[in-house]
Structures are given as structure tokens and as C-alpha cells.
Amino acid sequence: MATGRTLNRWARVYVAGYDLSCYSRTIGPLVADYNAADVTADMCDAVRGYLPDAPNISPGTLNGVMDNTATSGLHVTASTWPGTGKIVTAALGIRAAPAAGDPVFHGQFQLNSYQVLESGGAITVTAPFGNYDETAIINHNKPWGVLLHANSAVTAVNAAAGIDDRGAASSLGGYMVYHVLAGDGTATIKVQDAAVNNDGGFADLSGATTGVIDCSTVSSGIVALAIGATVRQYLRWQVVLGTASTVTFVLSFTRT
């Protein structure tokens, strides 16, 4: 995990289990915008006072290149999505392809429309996402988290150390977001936490699991922990291979 500034070309976009990065030009603005409720007591307060209301959270607009590649092309996938909620993960690699510990913006959002248009001679796509999907609201209001597993195939359990995303344990719960891009059978994808960053220190983070899923089918999901759940300082991905010998997935996590 590197730190510092980065460029758009190191961003990656995953929607509903599909890697749309190579069709995408930009995504954003990645927004968490709190409405400010005016609670000024005019007869007493010297200045106007506000409290933050529920935030609008949205990944903004996905701009990409129209491509009708079978099954996974931007046109084949996104053209059927308007009006439905889709799980989105925007991973921001820091001057390199995204790696564990890099920032991600994720959640489930309505795709408001899918527009194909000409831009500078190319046929392009504008796909604006709306706010958080009302049918999938979770009890956590932070859309920014960290990447635990970048897009790659896994064929064995994880025995490596994890990442330190916060510098301390937390006790407000959180949620994991996953995209399964490919696989050849069943597996369980999990988040593990630890107080000491070595293989022996990690244990399953209670509730942060996909359960057994069929990874031969593209899928995605969000698994939320209870508010108040303790998450120890270090995090890592874990997989339990069932009938699958290989699983390609992206996994990220947000502490609340």
C-alpha cells in the first residue's frame, strides 16, 4: 500500500461483480454530502446552528466507452441496469494498480440512466448513479473504506499479514463489500481481524462472511456488521474453498 497522490488511470471500477475498468474513463464525484438541518433558536442563539441530517451518498457518474463485448462489456451489462440498485466499488490505487490498504468508495446505488452518445468521434456511455439504494440501506453511513483484496484469482487460504487501516481497534461495526468475478465452484469469502499483525493473530471477524456462494456465477454483495461490533486493528481477506479451486474476487471493508 502506497500513500500520497495518484492519477485517474490507477482507479478501478467494479459494478455488480463486473470489472468495468477497461471500459471506464471516469467515475465521480464520489460524494458523501450531509444535509444541514437548521436548528437555530432565533430568540436565543447568537449565530445560526445546524445539525447534520442523513447524508446523500453517491458514486456520481460513470463515463465510459460503449463496448458490446459479450457478457461483460459495458453496453451488455449497464444497458440493462437503469432503475435497479447495483453494488459499486471504486478502488483508487496510489500510483499503481489498487492493492490492499488502498482507499475504496463503495455501496449499493441506483443506476439512474444509461446514455449512449457521441464524444469527440467515439461512441461513449454516460451512466449516472443516484443515491444509496433504498431497498438496501445499511446502518452505516461512511462510503469510504479500504481494499482488502484486489482483483485477482485466489487458489489457497491467506496466511499473510494484513493491513492497518486505522491504527487502532474500533467499536462501531462496519461492512464488507465483495465482487466475485470468476470461479469454478463454491467458496466462502471472509474478513478477518487481529490485534497482532501476523498469521496466527487473525481470526474471523464475526458476521463478515459471504457464507458459501457459487463463485462460478458473477455476484456481488454487502455484509453489514451490527452497530457497536468491535473490529480489531488489523484486517485481511480470507477464503475457504469449497468445491472451487480458484476464485477471482474483490473485497473491501469500511469501519464505521
Added chain:
Amino acid sequence: MALAIATVADSISKLSVTGLTIEDVDDMSVSIPTQNPTLAPRADDYISNMELIYDSQGSGDVAQMTFRYDLNYRLYYKPVGSGIELEAFDGLVDMIALILDAVIGIVNLTGAVETIPTGTIRPGIVVAPDGTLHWGCDLSFRVMEFIN
């Protein structure tokens, strides 16, 4: 802060292009080797088109800045002979394409945040530092560095 121009030049010299020798700024030849095509830094105009943009507030020692510049190279494909050598031109164009492929295909070049080909390429006859004539051309690479 530390500009990494020398590091970028070193990284470019380590690009792999079949049949090509790429010289670093610290091992440039006065007499261009004739056995293999050679890409060498242009000693007369190596760094050009500098552009420094402040991305944040602060003085120069701490502010985040983006620094862009061109690094200019000369490709010496083959010494000019006495006859009509249009086959050399064909080979020169192929070599230019290989070099551009290598630069376009860079994922991470040590020292630079981004490196892309830029400018105009005019394949033809170029003059080496020792005055000999070669089939070749000038090539420029636009480099971006983050400072601080």
C-alpha cells in the same frame, strides 16, 4: 523534494526494445555505435517544455506540485551509406514503432508518475555528435513527476 530526472533517464535506458541500445545520460557515446540502432539523449536539448504547477498551498519546499517536462532523444538507426537505402527507412519506421510500443506499455517507470510519447516524429537523416550521418529521428517523452 527531489526531482528524479536522472532516475527517469536511467529507467528509460533500461526499457527493453529488441535490437536497440538505449543510452543513459551517464554513458553517452560521442561516436554512435554502428552495430545496433541506438537511442541516445540529445545533449543539445535533453530537457524542454518544463511546466510546474502548484497543487496545494505552501512554499516550494513543502507544497504539493506537479512537474512536467519533455526528455528528448535521438534515434540513430543506421549510418547513411552511399546508395539509395529505402529499405533502411522501412526498418527505421519499424524501430520507431517498437520504441513507442515500449513507452506506451510502461506501467510504472521508476522516478516518474507518467511517461508518454509526445511531439512530432520526422524519420529521416540525423547528425550524430561526431558529425556522422545516420538514418534516424528525434523522439520526445513527456514525463510527469509529483513533487512533495
